[in-house]
Amino acid sequence: MRRLGTVQQKISCVFRTEVQDKPSGKREAQPFHVAATENLNLSALESDIHSAVATEKLDGTCCYISKYKGKQFLWARLDRKPNKQADKRWKKFQSSQKTSTGFMWNLKEDFKDVPDNWIPAHSVPHIDGCPVPDDHGHILGWVPVEWNSKQYCWHSSVVDYEIELALVLQPDREDEDMLEITCVPLSELQDQTLELIGTNINGNPYGLGSKKQPLHFLVPHGAIHVRDALPVNYTQLHTWLSEADRGKVEGIVWHCNNGALFKLHRHHVNLKWPCGKPFLNTRPVVIRFDGHREQLDGSCQGMFSAFSKLHGQTFQSLEDILFDD
Template identity: 60%
Template sequence: MRRLGSVQQKIPCVFLTDVKEEQSRKRDCQQFQVVATETLNPLALEADIDCALATEKLDGTCCYVTDYKGQPYLWARLDRKPSKQAEKRFKKYQYSHKSCKGFTWNIEEDFKTVPETWIPAHRVKHHNGHPVPDEHGHIPGWVPVEKDNKQYCWHSSVVDYEARAALVLRPSSDDEDVLEIAAVPLADLREQTLELIGTNVNGNPYGLGSKKLPVHCLVSHGSIRIQSPLPVDFHQLCSWFQESPEGQVEGIVWHCNDGTLVKVHRHHLGLRWPDGDTYLANRPVVVRVDGADDIYDNTKNLFKPYFALNGHSFSRLQDVQFES
């Protein structure tokens, strides 16, 4: 199977974009919005977008699996951001020059501190040994998810470092139309990026679990294919998002043969998200978290609750509920 791209940086839009001075549909505090034009991005054309694999863009928080303390670990996304003073200077420059090109950062002084364990994302540029911010003034990066770190408690709920496994939602090996939630060895996920989705992530657009009994899982980027792919055409995509049940997704990410990733978000097309029931939440799912009774003895993660549901099938992902 094709090696899918790893989401280490912000993914560009498949269309060229324009900035409109009106309230963002995506961020309440943003007084402008980025919208797609009808012109294909030259980057997508160069990467042969017509031969790319179309996959569902998931609405959660980005994670990464790589080694830490001599074994594969789950890492949480943590972008290093500028201090308030530096950000004010950056925005003032952007406003007056209508561009961020030419702005000079003081890398050692302009950015907030990050934990010692922080690492920059792949392909972050460096200058004089220091990572350089992107055009948004951020330095993308990662921190390891320690099991006792309350800030990342929902990340911790889907990994068991003693069992060296993670709880992953993926297409079933028996039937790709059916999803499965499985305990997957972390070693099998090494160097992959994944999306953490669930009750306490990004407003829970998929309607999973409840406050009392939260449901979370990881989804490998690129693993949920668009089952009926369509041409990369502005008008056809607009119609698909609005009229097709399969179009009830946050967006599409195309994985090109050369490793290039491009996307389109519903907000790029002036469409709401979420907008009613989501396609993912309405797909059938089976739980396959098996093993010996004493494998998952950590009461702080979700392995035991999923283990109790092993073999159970649900007509909708949204129907997965744990026993109280």
């Protein structure tokens, strides 16, 4: 199987969906709700979904590692959105049609300006050289995170461009029941997508850090596997998500052998998120900075230095990580 987390592509729901006449539980101002049916998506069946690797969907913001100015950089997600006039037409169409398909965009005039160094994601289709928006009216794209960026300061906190390292949360290399916080060379993450989670991201559903001591990590997409080996069945997945301790996750992403990705969000099966203490917070975590501590001695990055001092320590959960003042 190919390495997980190395693509930028649209992810479809693993089940066929239907539009319900009620406000979306996930997207503000969307007057309809997209819910999963009990029938598997035909594309999922064609991609052999039953042999796919099931991984935890994390609630953060998507990032990307790629070259910029000759070096490996972290890129932040920045969707190109409709301008004010186009957004009015878009929302009126959604409200009247109860769907996102069939709307006609003016690809050259309907979207807000973006920075000169913005790039569309690889998966975004183009028509006459112009990127095409998705079903939500956004054009998925990326901007490089400069080391002194104020707008992307939390992104900056998890990379050190001088020593070319990223601060990563992943399953422990020695004990799959544990998590580990470690440093990974940016070169090893090239062309991968990752999720930035932490104190100041998406309302911090994982309860990480505090205002005084914010904590942020990059998690490679596909890194945290769902170990229950669940069958891709609506009833069984709904029961697992609503009742099992391990099911306290935002959702599941399946990685198929042919590279296709499929997801199931709690909102697809009318379940709330956040949903109490997430399963991610129940796993013990170890700090492993072996092999990089000499590099970090001269690092000016606060989070790297702080974690280096905790090297070898184990905590009951991510919530229990504390630094000396």
